[in-house]
Amino acid sequence: MSKSLYVGNLPWSATESDVRNAFEAYGEVMSVKLIEDRETGRPRGFGFVEMDDQGALEAVQALDGTDFDGRNIKVNEAKPREPRPRW
Structure with a gap:
């Protein structure tokens, strides 16, 4: 099984x-996806x-709240995406 974090x-x-390098110290990383702005990229x-x-x-225990290139990162188990209403 795998978990999404x-x-x-x-930092931008x-x-x-x-990110993969930081997390690989704790186990097998299947994927990393950094989110970009749709309009500006x-x-x-x-x-x-x-x-x-x-x-x-x-x-989660080791990295939550730690410094990552000058920023204190937040790491927790990802929650399922809420359905968004279609307009």
């Missing part, structure tokens, strides 16, 4: 490779990391 307050300079400062269950638990 929310990673927030990332962070790359998927940077600029990073929005958050993303998602999918990794093995045990590694995810360890990563």
Whole structure:
């Protein structure tokens, strides 16, 4: 099984490779997705990391609130996406 983690307050300079390297110390990383603004293509400062269950638990405990390139990142288990109303 795997868990999806929310990673927030990332510096805009962070790359998927940077994030992957930080999380691989705690377990197998299946994917990293940093979210970009649809209109400008600029990073929005958050993303998602999918990794093995045990590694995810360890990563949350070890990385939540720690310094990542000058910013204190927020790491927790991602919540399911709320359905958005269609207009």
